[in-house]
Amino acid sequence: MTITGRQTAGGMAPASAPTTGRHLPGAGTEGATAVEHARTGMLRDAKPRGRTRIGADVVCEALLRQGVEVFFGYPGGVVLPLYDVLGDYPELRHVLVRHEQGAAHAADGYARATGRVGVCLGTSGPGATNLVTGIGTAMLDSIPMVAITGNVAAALLGKDAFQEIDITGITLPMTKHNYLVRDANDLPHVFAEAFHIARTGRPGPVHIDITKDALQQETQAPHPDDEAVLAAIPGFRPNFDGHSRQLRLAARLVDEAARPVILAGHGILLAQAWDQLRAFAEKTQIPVAHTLLGVGAMDETHPLSYGYMGMHGWKHVNRAIQSSDLLIALGMRFDDRVTGKVSTYATGARIVHVDIDPAEIGKNVSVDVPIVGDVGRVLAALTPLVAERRPEDRASYFAELAAWRVESESRSWHGSGAWRDGLLSADYVIEQIGAATDHDATLVSDVGQNQMWMARYAGYRRPNSHLSSGGLGTMGYALPAAMGAALGRPDKETWAICGDGGFQMTLQELATLVQDHIPVRIAILDNNKLGMIRQWQELIYAGNYHSSHLLGPDFLKLADAYGIPAFRATTPDEVPAAIAAARAVDGPALVHFRIADEQNVFPMMPAGKGLSDLIEEWGGADE
Amino acid sequence: MTDPTTRRPPAAPPPAVPGPAAAAQAAPAVRDEPGTGAGHRHVLVAVVNNRPGVLNRVASLMRARNFNIDSLAVGRTERPDVSRMTITLHGDDVAVEQAAKQLYRLIDVLKVQDVTTEPRIEHELALVKVRATNSTRAEVLKIIELYKGRVVDVAADSVIVEATGTEDEIDALVSLVGGFGIREMVRTGTTVMVRGPQVVEYEGVTR
Numbered sequence: 001m002t003i004t005g006r007q008t009a010g011g012m013a014p015a016s017a018p019t020t021g022r023h024l025p026g027a028g029t030e031g032a033t034a035v036e037h038a039r040t041g042m043l044r045d046a047k048p049r050g051r052t053r054i055g056a057d058v059v060c061e062a063l064l065r066q067g068v069e070v071f072f073g074y075p076g077g078v079v080l081p082l083y084d085v086l087g088d089y090p091e092l093r094h095v096l097v098r099h100e101q102g103a104a105h106a107a108d109g110y111a112r113a114t115g116r117v118g119v120c121l122g123t124s125g126p127g128a129t130n131l132v133t134g135i136g137t138a139m140l141d142s143i144p145m146v147a148i149t150g151n152v153a154a155a156l157l158g159k160d161a162f163q164e165i166d167i168t169g170i171t172l173p174m175t176k177h178n179y180l181v182r183d184a185n186d187l188p189h190v191f192a193e194a195f196h197i198a199r200t201g202r203p204g205p206v207h208i209d210i211t212k213d214a215l216q217q218e219t220q221a222p223h224p225d226d227e228a229v230l231a232a233i234p235g236f237r238p239n240f241d242g243h244s245r246q247l248r249l250a251a252r253l254v255d256e257a258a259r260p261v262i263l264a265g266h267g268i269l270l271a272q273a274w275d276q277l278r279a280f281a282e283k284t285q286i287p288v289a290h291t292l293l294g295v296g297a298m299d300e301t302h303p304l305s306y307g308y309m310g311m312h313g314w315k316h317v318n319r320a321i322q323s324s325d326l327l328i329a330l331g332m333r334f335d336d337r338v339t340g341k342v343s344t345y346a347t348g349a350r351i352v353h354v355d356i357d358p359a360e361i362g363k364n365v366s367v368d369v370p371i372v373g374d375v376g377r378v379l380a381a382l383t384p385l386v387a388e389r390r391p392e393d394r395a396s397y398f399a400e401l402a403a404w405r406v407e408s409e410s411r412s413w414h415g416s417g418a419w420r421d422g423l424l425s426a427d428y429v430i431e432q433i434g435a436a437t438d439h440d441a442t443l444v445s446d447v448g449q450n451q452m453w454m455a456r457y458a459g460y461r462r463p464n465s466h467l468s469s470g471g472l473g474t475m476g477y478a479l480p481a482a483m484g485a486a487l488g489r490p491d492k493e494t495w496a497i498c499g500d501g502g503f504q505m506t507l508q509e510l511a512t513l514v515q516d517h518i519p520v521r522i523a524i525l526d527n528n529k530l531g532m533i534r535q536w537q538e539l540i541y542a543g544n545y546h547s548s549h550l551l552g553p554d555f556l557k558l559a560d561a562y563g564i565p566a567f568r569a570t571t572p573d574e575v576p577a578a579i580a581a582a583r584a585v586d587g588p589a590l591v592h593f594r595i596a597d598e599q600n601v602f603p604m605m606p607a608g609k610g611l612s613d614l615i616e617e618w619g620g621a622d623e
Numbered sequence: 624m625t626d627p628t629t630r631r632p633p634a635a636p637p638p639a640v641p642g643p644a645a646a647a648q649a650a651p652a653v654r655d656e657p658g659t660g661a662g663h664r665h666v667l668v669a670v671v672n673n674r675p676g677v678l679n680r681v682a683s684l685m686r687a688r689n690f691n692i693d694s695l696a697v698g699r700t701e702r703p704d705v706s707r708m709t710i711t712l713h714g715d716d717v718a719v720e721q722a723a724k725q726l727y728r729l730i731d732v733l734k735v736q737d738v739t740t741e742p743r744i745e746h747e748l749a750l751v752k753v754r755a756t757n758s759t760r761a762e763v764l765k766i767i768e769l770y771k772g773r774v775v776d777v778a779a780d781s782v783i784v785e786a787t788g789t790e791d792e793i794d795a796l797v798s799l800v801g802g803f804g805i806r807e808m809v810r811t812g813t814t815v816m817v818r819g820p821q822v823v824e825y826e827g828v829t830r
Contacts, residue, residue, distance in 0.1 A: 172680060173687045177730040180676075197730060234826040235672065235733045342656045359724035362717060366655045 055184030055215040056082040059148065060089040062191035065223055068119050069093060070110070070487050072103035076123020077163060078150035081215040095487070095516050098508035100127050102480035104134020105506070108143050109481030112467045113442050114488040115272060117144040117198050124151045125163030128209070129170065133474060135205045136174045140471025141293060142270060144203035146194050147171070153213040154182040168209050176204030184217035192229045201238025202357040203270055238356055242373035242381060250328075250352045250369045251385035257326035257350075259397055260286045263309065263338075266293035266470070267331015267355060273376030274298065274463045277330065280379045285389040287401060289317045291332045295455050295466040303391075306401065310338040311605045312452040315411070316404035318603075318611045324349040331355060331375040334364040335471070336607075344610030354378050411616060412602050413457075417572025423596035426450070426525050427457045429575055433495060433523060434458035436579045441493040442467065442485045446478035446502030449531035452601040454497050465492070476505030482520045483509055493521070493583070500526040500552045510562040513588035521582045522590040524555055527597045535600045539618060555592040566590040660715035664693070666745065666815050667719070669708040669726055670734040670825045673699065677731045681708065684729065690714065690722045694812030696747070705733070705827055709814045734825035742818040748811045749793045750775075751784045754804035763803055770796040781806055789813075 059082055063071065070093040075083045086094055097103040100122040107118030118138075122131045128149040138145045152161040168180045177197050179190045187210070194206040224232075254260060268277050274297055281288050281298070287306040288298050298305045307314040309321060321327065327349045332338070334353075339345040342365055353360075353367040354375050361370040371378055391398065417428035430453045433443070444467040445454040451468055460466050467485055469477040482496035503524050513520055525531075534548040559566035565585045569578035575593070582589040603614040671677045678697055685692050693711040700707045712719065723735040755763045760782070767774060767784050770792070776783035786796050790813060797808065817823065 168676070169679075172676075173683050176728075233730055236730045237826075343653050345654050347652050347654050357728070359721065359728055361724075362657050363721055364657070366657050366717075 052218045053220065054081065054085070055187055055210065055217050055219060056085045057088075058184060058187040058219060058221070059191070059210070059215070060085060060092055062188060062195075062223065063092055063119060064089065066117065066191070066195045068117070070095060071119035071121060072097050072106040072110075072484065073121030073148075074098075074100050074103060074123065074127055076125075076127045076150065078124045078152055078212040079121065079127075079215070081212065082121070082150070094121075095483075095512065095518075097480070097483075097512050099506070100130035101133050101476065102483070102506055102509045102512065104131045104145075104147060105137065105474070105477050105480035106484035106487075106509075107145050107147070108134060108138045108141075108477075109444060109467055109484030110488040111138070111143050111145055111203075111484075112141075112269075112481070113464055113485035113492075113494075115270075115464065116488070117146055117195055118484060118488075119146050119148065121148045122150075123163065124149060124167070124212075125165050127163075128167040129165060132170060132174070133472075134480075135171055135207060137469050137472045137474045137477060138205040139174045139176070141469065142203050142266065143205065144199040145205040146191075146198055147175075147205055147207045149207065149209045150215065151180070151209050151211050154211045155213075157182075157211065168207065171207040174205075175207045176202075178207040179209065181208060181210045181214050184214045184219035185221040187214065187219070188221050188223040189229070189232060192224050193233055196226075196229050197233070197236060201236070202355075238374075239358070239372050240356070240374040240377055242354065242371040242378040244381075246369055246371045247378070247382050247385060250371060250382060253326055253350055253352055253369060254284055254286070254328065254382075255387045257286075259320075259324050260284070260326040260328060261306070261320050261324045261349075262286050262288040263321070263327055263329045263332050264288050264290045264294040264297040265330060265332020266291065267375045268294060268297035269463050271331060271356070271374050271376040272463070273331070273374075273379060276376045276379035276383070278302070280383045280386075283383055283388050284386050285391055285394050286328065287320065287398075289313075289321060291335070291338055291470075292451075292455055292468060293470040294332060295468070296460045296463045299461045300459055301461065306405070308455050310335075310611075311340070311607075312456070312601050312603070314405075314456070315408035315603050315614055315616065316401065318605070318614065319404050319408075320401055321346050321349075322612050327351045329353045329355075329367075330379070333360045336364070339365060339611070340605050340613070341608060341610040344612065346611075408603075417575065419596040419599045421596075422571070423599075424570060424572055424575070424593060426453045426527075426593075426595045426599055428572060429523070429525060429569075429593045429595065430454050430457040430497070431459070432575050432579055433497070434460075436576065436583065437493050437495070439465075441465065441495055442482070442489055444468070444478045444482040444485055444494065444496045446496075446498040447473045447475045448499050448502065448533075449527075449535065449599075449601050450478075450497055450499040450502070450525045452532075453525070456601075464489075475502040478502060479506050479520070479522060480509045482522075483512060483518050486518050486520050487516075494519070495521045495523055497523045497525065499531055500524055500528065500555075501530045501550055503555075504550075504552060507558070510559070510564060510588070514563050517587055519586070520588050521585075522588070523582075524590065524592050525595050526552060526555065526592060527595050527599070528552065529597060531599075532601070534598070535604070538598070538600070539604070539615060540606060555590065559590040564588050564590050566592065568592045568594065570594040658715060658718035658721060660717065662714045662718070665712055665714065665716075665719040665737055665739045666743070666813065667708075667710040667712070667723060667726075668734075668736045668738055668815060668823050669710060669732055670700075670823060671706050671708060671729075672731040672733065673704050673706040674731060677706065677729075678708075680729050680731060681710075681726065684725055685710075685712075685722065688722065688725050690718070690725075694747075694810075696812035696814045698814070702827060705825075707823075709812065711813050733827060734823060736823050738815055738817055738823075741821075743815050744818060745789050745813050745815045746787050747790060747793060747813045748785065748787045749797070750809050751786065751797060751800065751805060752781050752807040753784055753800045754780060754806055755782045756780055759803050763800060766799050767796075770799070772796060 103120040107120035111118035351367040414425035419425040445451040478496040486494035567578040772786040
């Protein structure tokens with residue numbers, strides 16, 4: 001009994017479980033066993049109590065039925081009924097984050113790395129609003145996610161009760177669908193629908209808000225079968241197969257095109273259509289450019305992989321698009337970062353646009369042949385209809401593309417590792433991480449310069465090895481998302497690559513990495529700046545720097561405070577050893593790369609300009 | 624690794640056959656931006672689940688996507704689980720098609736149909752409280768009768784007129800009685816039904 005009268009719950013391990021000091025214990029050591037014991041103690045001690053089934057049980061059952069192994073959450077008053085029964089479901093691993101935003105991004109990272117639905121949980125009020133940034137991030141990038149929040153008891157709804165907020169009103173425009181559940185008998189259906197909607201068609205986040213009394217209410221409602229779920233949502237019938245007439249029209253354009261380019265987007269990864277993409281590209285001998293979220297859609301060492309397009313894409317790629325006579329857009333949405341000024345975008349090209357969401361077609365650019373369907377199925381149906389080409393058939397086209405590529409790659413690359421005055425070059429750091437991990441690690445970027453460098457220079461060989469908040473551009477994404485990715489793909493090494501700005505937005509999750517022993521390697525590209533802001537202020541706002549200089553902590557001391565081994569590299573020659581040291585740690589590790597302060601990402605297409613208006617250098621300097 | 628050209632192999636090696644780099648010349652020099660053409664009035668029918676919050680979803684979407692609704696009328700249908708909305712809005716055909724496609728993304732929307740080009744009955748209902756004193760009442764009532772309006776309430780210095788008809792018909796009535804002074808007016812917004820045997824078909828919830 002404390003002075004506040006608060007007691008630890010009966011039978012539970014005390015919150016201050018035995019730990020072994022500040023440093024992360026190695027696996028198999030006595031310390032590791034102690035941490036593991038503390039982590040799972042609550043679950044082991046929990047005994048199924050002789051009690052009736054309540055709404056909270058339905059939630060756990062539903063998650064297990066949907067194959068959820070791990071989810072991310074943070075408790076609070078109205079979700080305590082759920083936490084009260086969680087111990088009865090030891091197969092369901094709950095990761096306690098340090099902030100609900102971390103839970104949402106972790107669920108997102110888990111989903112991107114695995115292709116499965118990620119799940120996060122928050123309490124009512126601030127717990128729910130803290131999830132919002134992560135839900136929005138998932139919405140803009142079409143990530144399958146189910147976000148669960150508690151709400152006050154149904155009778156209190158609308159009374160401005162403690163920690164009450166109209167969270168379904170808030171998430172309405174940023175979810176694929178959302179639910180407010182007041183009756184436990186509705187929970188089985190709602191969860192089955194939510195998972196189906198989240199992962200089917202164009203994926204996206206679904207939010208379920210549950211009143212506290214619904215979580216506590218006794219229920220015998222059974223879980224519905226698939227047929228019943230479909231019957232309940234007649235308004236959700238995505239079209240999976242492309243229309244045969246449209247396929248024939250597309251095939252004719254493909255056969256006639258002299259300078260075709262494939263634009264591969266996130267849809268290739270979401271539809272797991274990378275094999276179909278490669279088969280189509282190889283049969284037609286059409287080079288593949290990819291969007292930011294399409295990174296990994298094709299092995300970058302493939303002869304037909306041409307590179308990353310758009311605002312900070314490779315010049316040769318943008319050039320190829322601008323001079324193309326046919327763009328075959330596969331699961332991408334002609335975002336403004338991809339097209340620049342639409343009126344000047346690939347004006348000589350016809351466009352075939354494949355997307356599973358009809359609303360994407362004709363939204364940003366007018367297209368010649370729209371095909372609504374699952375990009376994998378569409379490509380599988382389209383490939384037999386197109387004529388086979390040999391590389392020789394496109395000899396002069398390929399020669400031109402190859403020359404452009406050599407020129408553009410040599411202009412924006414610091415192979416020596418040094419930018420001006422020998423300062424550490426960020427592109428070199430990224431390239432070294434890619435090489436050290438055999439281009440097989442899951443790399444998670446934050447937002448800003450680090451994101452562009454990571455997309456451009458790491459070199460990707462496998463799908464879902466590049467995770468990035470593209471649509472919403474959420475700073476602070478990398479670390480928590482990497483947490484989810486590492487748990488989803490424990491067979492792959494996971495790196496969070498952050499700037500010093502974004503890292504400081506969500507660094508509270510360092511503690512989660514330690515407590516749950518999640519082996520994320522963190523690379524901080526520290527330029528003491530909000531680098532992309534500084535770059536825009538230099539290039540577009542006439543050097544009028546404001547609020548772009550950023551004071552950071554001593555990142556090594558910070559990591560040490562959490563018990564995370566940390567390393568530093570300030571010169572090019574220190575980079576490989578720092579990466580190797582971090583990789584050798586069993587558990588989370590951090591590398592502080594003190595990069596050049598004022599390195600820019602080039603080329604750059606200024607906002608509002610066209611793809612042909614790239615800035616490639618500044619002040620005559622070698623960028 | 625210092626030579627950038629070795630980082631990735633260049634695109635496939637090139638023997639003969641000319642790739643017509645000039646083939647791209649046929650297409651327009653400026654790409655059209657969708658939705659920027661001349662706008663006109665469209666009438667959409669949306670069949671939706673009769674559930675709490677559906678109207679909010681539709682209204683929120685139209686606001687967020689920057690579509691300008693002129694009117695939105697919603698009510699029950701022959702099926703208790705289904706409501707029907709009539710939405711009128713301005714925009715070019717592409718923009719309105721985009722609005723319809725965005726509406727389709729809502730799980731609670733069962734069907735969206737643009738009936739602008741269909742032969743149709745398009746009616747709304749208006750209640751107009753018109754100032755009518757002893758000296759003007761007779762004239763007011765005459766105009767109302769001519770326009771097939773119905774007087775549903777009479778007070779000392781005003782009458783309430785109920786009128787149904789197309790937007791234009793009601794506009795005309797309103798402008799005529801406007802001279803006497805309109806104290807209050809409410810209009811339901813247009814509701815629409817396609818003429819003839821054709822119906823707006825949809826797949827509803829099967830229970």
